[in-house]
Amino acid sequence: MSTYDVVILGGGPGGYNAAIRAGQLGLKAACVEGRATLGGTCLNVGCMPSKALLHASQLYEAASGSAFANLGIEVKPTLNLAQMMQHKDQSVAALTKGIEFLFRKHKVDWIKGWGHIAGPGQVRVTDSQGNQRDLQAKDIIIATGSEPTPLPGVTIDNQRILDSTGALSLAEVPRQLVVIGAGVIGLELGSVWRRLGAQVTVIEYLDRICPGVDAEAGKTLQRALGKQGIEFKLGCKVTAATPSATGVQVHVEAAAGGSAEVIEADYVLVAIGRRPFTQGLGLENVGLATDARGMLANRGHRTEAAGVWVIGDVTSGPMLAHKAEDEAMACVEQIVGKAGEVNYALIPNVIYTRPELASVGMTEEQLKAQGRVYKVGKFPFTANSRAKINHETEGFAKVLADEHTDEVLGVHLVGPSVSEIIGECCVAMEFSASAEDIALTCHPHPTRSEALRQAAMDVAGLATQM
Incomplete structure (x- = not known):
């Protein structure tokens, strides 16, 4: 039996x-991970490959339409x-190899296999x-992440009916793609x-996209995506999806009930969210149980079992890689007494x-529900010099x-x-900054970040570039 100070189950963020x-x-x-590579869902089949395809597809679209021609760049792409997918895979491989290097640098053992408490x-690792x-370890950290949430009546086969992993590896461009779920994964x-x-x-299913984000921001993003050609069917539910050798029949009806329709698609992407991956971990052997969603409770990253900790998607809070990273560092620091x-x-x-949507802190809807009195400052990107020059004027900055x-x-x-701008807001709010603090801070010109400063100035009605 090998002895460690700490054993971590899961090699994701x-x-x-x-x-x-x-x-x-x-x-x-020691880190126990059964995948062939480290990095978990995020690096292998999530955040990183999706960003590679988002970047490549945006360049392809720009070259294919009028965007390049208007700049005096004439190409016929x-x-x-296949090459785009290869580039994605090469990028992912480089990142996962980087984690292996850091493990060697800091003398971390990668135990290849699946862990069971x-x-x-x-x-026990198999x-x-x-x-x-x-x-054997004094402390065990459960960091096993999450998996796609299944949809009743729809069987994912990653042939015609896809989860996010399948949608990242299609060998052809669909003529018609149906996406079930208007959250981050589905929209990206x-x-x-x-x-x-x-x-x-x-x-x-809901009557809006991006549930949980500021309603005005969500509506603005939906309008922009609609202009690009994405069709939205809100307040609707999928009752069945029947695949064939050449496509899928998607049965759709109003969420409140009513007439149904059938949509013919080449592929269907099921992206209704993710659920904690906690099955088969041997939780019962240390007296732990999950809630109905499979989630483990924690108090300061500690579970009810002595010496067992929990971080990331398997516990409460947003299922985001950077949240898991923060919890990881805080958890280990607590283990050593920090x-x-x-x-x-x-x-x-x-x-x-x-356009992108980025946010931090409370939404207007949350503030109203709390009865908290607040001020709003806004500034449109149509009035931002850098955005106008780059023909990227959709959207706004809003400070509450x-x-x-x-x-x-x-x-x-x-x-x-x-x-790239929202990090500035995180720093400001971590130090309890006022809107005036941001307004009085010099920002470089011309940059998109000036829209944030102008929005902060507008909280007091003092924006200067409207």
Whole structure:
């Protein structure tokens, strides 16, 4: 039996960051991961490959339409989908190899296989050949991530009916793609295939896209995506999907009940969310149980079992890679006696469509529900110099601030490259900045970030570039 200070179950953003931080802090650490590569869903079949395809498809669309021609660049691009997929795979491979390097650098052991908690401080690992190995550790961190949520009546086969993994590896561009779910995954992957030539229909049970985001921001993004050709069927549900050798018949009806219709599609992407991956972990051997969703409760990353910790998608909070990373570092720091902490009120959210949507803090709907009195500052990208020059003027920056103290309570951005701007807002809000603090901070010109400053100035009615 091999003995460690800490054993981490799962090699995704939560798991590998926990392992690296453990090594940095002098702990003997092992990370148990059964995939052929480290990085979990995010690096292998999630965040990273989707961003590679989003980037490539956006360049292809720009070259195919009038965008390049208007700039004096005349080309006639030909889509080589196989090469695009190869580039995606090469990018992912480089990232996963980078994690292996960091494991070696910080003396972290990668135990290849699937972990099962056999008892307090005991982990049994089974590899792909069925061989077993026992590990002993003072602390065990559960970081096994999540998996796509299935939809009753729809069987995912990754031939015609796809989950996110299947949608990242299609060998052809669909003529008609139906996306079930108008959340982050559905909108991003729907955007990829729409740019490459597919007709995309998004079906959402709720009456809005992007549930949970600021309503005005969500409506603005939906309008922009609609202009690009994505069709939305909101307030609708899919009751069945029947695949054949050449396509899928999707049965759709109003969520409230009523007449049904059948949509013919080449492929269907089921993207209704993700659920914690906690089955088969041996939780019962240490007295742990999940809720109905399969989620583990925690208090400061601790479970009810002594020496067993939990981070990432398997526990409460948004299922986001950067949330898992923060929890990983805070968890390991607590294990060694430091004061690790995560501010869950300031976890940013980004949708990497075009335009992007990025937000942090509270929405207007949440503030109204709390009865909190607030001020709003807004600035459109149509008035931002850099956005106008680059022909990227859809969207706005919005700052919500307390009416009495001027403290920034939420920031919501829809526009070009706003994923790179929202980090500034996180820093400002972490230090309890006021809208005036942002307004008085010099921003470089011409940049898209000036829209944020102008929105902060507009909280006091003092925007200067309207």
